[in-house]
Amino acid sequence: MSREASRRGAWLAWVVQSLLVLAVVAGAFWVVHHALEVLRARGVRSGFDFLVEPAGFSISEGWLDFDASQPFWRAFLAGLVNTVRASVPAAIFSVVLGTLIGIGRLAPHVLLRGICTAYVELLRNVPLLVQLLMLAFAIANLLPDPTEPVRLLPGVWLSKAGLSVPWPASGEGGWWPTHFEWPERGDFGVSGGAALSPEYVTIVAGLSFYSAAFVAEIVRAGILSVSQGQVLAGQALGLTPVQQLRIVILPQALRVIVPSLTNQLLSLTKNSSLAVAVGYPELVSVANTTIGSNGRAFECIAIIMAVYLLLSLLISFGMNRYNARVALRGWR
Amino acid sequence: MKNRFRPALAVAATVAAFAAAAPAFAGKTLDAVKQRGTVKCGVTNGVAGFSAPDTQGNWSGLDVDTCRAIAAAVLGDPKKVDFVPLNSQQRFSALQAGEIDILARNTTWTLTRDTSLGFNFTTITYYDGQGFLVPKKLKVTSAKQLKNATICTQSGTTNEKNVSDYFRAQNIPVKTVVFESFEASFKAFFSGRCQAFTTDASALAGLRNKEAPNPDDYVILPELISKEPLAPLVRRGDDEWFAIAKWVPNALIEAEEFGVTQANADELKANSKDPAQQRLVGTGEDLGKLLGLDKDWSFRAIKAVGNYGEMFERNVGPKSVLKLPRGSNNLWNKGGLIYAPPVR
Numbered sequence: 001m002s003r004e005a006s007r008r009g010a011w012l013a014w015v016v017q018s019l020l021v022l023a024v025v026a027g028a029f030w031v032v033h034h035a036l037e038v039l040r041a042r043g044v045r046s047g048f049d050f051l052v053e054p055a056g057f058s059i060s061e062g063w064l065d066f067d068a069s070q071p072f073w074r075a076f077l078a079g080l081v082n083t084v085r086a087s088v089p090a091a092i093f094s095v096v097l098g099t100l101i102g103i104g105r106l107a108p109h110v111l112l113r114g115i116c117t118a119y120v121e122l123l124r125n126v127p128l129l130v131q132l133l134m135l136a137f138a139i140a141n142l143l144p145d146p147t148e149p150v151r152l153l154p155g156v157w158l159s160k161a162g163l164s165v166p167w168p169a170s171g172e173g174g175w176w177p178t179h180f181e182w183p184e185r186g187d188f189g190v191s192g193g194a195a196l197s198p199e200y201v202t203i204v205a206g207l208s209f210y211s212a213a214f215v216a217e218i219v220r221a222g223i224l225s226v227s228q229g230q231v232l233a234g235q236a237l238g239l240t241p242v243q244q245l246r247i248v249i250l251p252q253a254l255r256v257i258v259p260s261l262t263n264q265l266l267s268l269t270k271n272s273s274l275a276v277a278v279g280y281p282e283l284v285s286v287a288n289t290t291i292g293s294n295g296r297a298f299e300c301i302a303i304i305m306a307v308y309l310l311l312s313l314l315i316s317f318g319m320n321r322y323n324a325r326v327a328l329r330g331w332r
Numbered sequence: 333m334k335n336r337f338r339p340a341l342a343v344a345a346t347v348a349a350f351a352a353a354a355p356a357f358a359g360k361t362l363d364a365v366k367q368r369g370t371v372k373c374g375v376t377n378g379v380a381g382f383s384a385p386d387t388q389g390n391w392s393g394l395d396v397d398t399c400r401a402i403a404a405a406v407l408g409d410p411k412k413v414d415f416v417p418l419n420s421q422q423r424f425s426a427l428q429a430g431e432i433d434i435l436a437r438n439t440t441w442t443l444t445r446d447t448s449l450g451f452n453f454t455t456i457t458y459y460d461g462q463g464f465l466v467p468k469k470l471k472v473t474s475a476k477q478l479k480n481a482t483i484c485t486q487s488g489t490t491n492e493k494n495v496s497d498y499f500r501a502q503n504i505p506v507k508t509v510v511f512e513s514f515e516a517s518f519k520a521f522f523s524g525r526c527q528a529f530t531t532d533a534s535a536l537a538g539l540r541n542k543e544a545p546n547p548d549d550y551v552i553l554p555e556l557i558s559k560e561p562l563a564p565l566v567r568r569g570d571d572e573w574f575a576i577a578k579w580v581p582n583a584l585i586e587a588e589e590f591g592v593t594q595a596n597a598d599e600l601k602a603n604s605k606d607p608a609q610q611r612l613v614g615t616g617e618d619l620g621k622l623l624g625l626d627k628d629w630s631f632r633a634i635k636a637v638g639n640y641g642e643m644f645e646r647n648v649g650p651k652s653v654l655k656l657p658r659g660s661n662n663l664w665n666k667g668g669l670i671y672a673p674p675v676r
Binding site: 039042043044045056057058060063067068069136137140141145147160161186187188190191197198199276277278279281285288289292293294295299317319 | 334364421424425428444445447448450469478480481484488489490492493496497499507508509510511512513517519520523524525528539562567568569582599
């Protein structure tokens with residue numbers, strides 16, 4: 001093909017793709033516009049103006065303080081922050097636990113291998129919602145009543161109300177922590193300090209355990225993809241099994257592991273929306289409450305979709321950058 | 333994961349669908365109901381006394397009876413109702429999208445809901461108020477003693493907002509733990525996660541009697557922190573259906589006022605000389621034609637579920653597990669608030 005012809009081909013492709021994008025955007029715009037029009041005709045108030053009105057409900061845990069007099073947009077922000085607060089630790093735990101189990105599934109030791117295989121088969125075949133409800137049930141029934149908390153260490157209390165620990169606190173109006181606030185026993189259980197609520201523990205643990213099963217399989221596939229010759233070479237150099245794994249096998253396995261792991265982290269983040277079933281106030285929970293109070297289902301669902309899209313794109317971007325670093329040079 | 337989004341997706345899809353087919357929806361719910369042969373009635377997933385299925389899947393309750401009465405009036409058979417269980421977040425979208433003809437799901441009549449959702453509330457069928465259930469061993473006798481307590485409730489309800497308003501006004505800090513389902517919220521409370529549980533007082537009584545491990549271990553606090561007038565809703569823009577949904581419950585209330593019961597309706601139809609009774613049993617002037625129904629519409633409704641007092645007694649009153657007093661829900665001429673405009 002001559003250079004000119006190939007340039008014309010590229011130009012044509014660009015035009016076609018632009019038209020396609022334009023058509024999709026116009027189509028989406030028309031659907032949304034028409035739906036809002038119909039809602040208006042049916043006497044349903046619509047639009048995003050409600051976001052600046054006071055929310056009227058409170059959110060009792062999270063990194064971002066929120067009370068009922070603050071506007072809806074801040075409630076959604078607090079919900080988003082809570083989604084991240086649950087997803088990030090769960091992602092870290094599931095990768096660590098999943099890697100260990102994945103390696104364990106290939107261990108020479110029969111019992112260890114059996115336990116790891118059983119873990120994977122059990123956890124990935126039971127729906128996450130069921131696991132979450134079971135965890136919540138176990139926590140609710142096994143821990144002591146909030147009025148009779150167990151003191152694990154000085155200042156560390158455990159009960160159905162959660163795990164309370166001393167936490168740095170600032171004095172009046174200051175930002176800088178000046179002292180430790182110690183949890184104390186009150187009439188209705190422990191107050192003060194910082195508390196990990198049972199709802200939070202349930203969602204983080206549930207997501208971690210569930211996702212770890214999938215991560216384990218990804219890690220196992222990654223390790224198996226490394227050629228046997230590399231292992232033999234490692235042995236010939238006199239490396240211990242742990243050294244072989246750390247220096248030779250895992251770095252090469254990462255090339256197979258990372259792209260699949262990205263998918264797993266994406267689904268973990270989206271699964272965090274199940275937290276609403278166990279009482280943890282994340283984004284979907286805030287949206288549900290909002291729909292219940294003003295009926296703006298269309299708008300709230302649009303917000304949920306946009307936020308999860310944004311989170312997913314961020315994770316994909318980060319993981320793709322990482323993938324580029326571990327990928328074999330010359331593959332790109 | 334998927335099913336977490338299912339209600340949301342269903343709503344989005346239905347909005348899109350009726351966006352495309354809007355003209356077909358213009359009014360005429362009655363025609364659709366007659367053609368389909370059933371009334372689609374949105375109810376709770378299970379609140380004793382109001383709408384709850386038994387082990388055979390038969391629904392009963394005050395809200396259920398309202399739908400059965402409408403089916404009897406419109407279709408001649410109280411059994412011709414499709415009950416659609418909805419949680420509190422799904423209920424409004426389901427009605428907006430046309431999945432149900434009437435929402436009879438202990439829903440509080442508020443200005444926002446009345447004006448901004450595209451609905452009309454029909455007739456108040458129960459005057460409720462929000463209360464608190466606490467374990468006896470905490471020795472709490474008033475909601476004002478709940479400082480720093482954790483309170484369990486359900487998301488997307490007026491309860492969630494009222495509890496926030498009430499304690500803010502009193503300047504008492506409390507924590508709320510909010511669950512998506514009613515069942516999850518009360519189970520968390522009975523397992524000891526929260527020191528108090530809040531919802532409408534009628535439901536509290538049902539919970540204590542049916543769900544508590546030992547009912548005597550729990551007390552309902554005296555404070556009612558809100559007015560919760562519960563009423564069925566229909567979509568706006570169909571005045572004919574709105575009128576039916578309003579006047580069937582009104583006829584049941586008037587039947588109690590004029591002494592027409594499930595048992596004596598036949599006899600009164602044959603012999604009554606009282607014009608008010610005659611209108612209710614279909615031997616007086618024909619009011620049915622004004623509703624697009626026949627002469628016997630209210631007679632069939634009364635035969636199906638009894639008058640309002642009978643409905644109350646059977647579902648939430650002395651003959652039920654809830655054993656709630658009539659209180660505000662007595663007839664206007666017996667010291668209560670239940671009042672129907674004249675059926676004439």
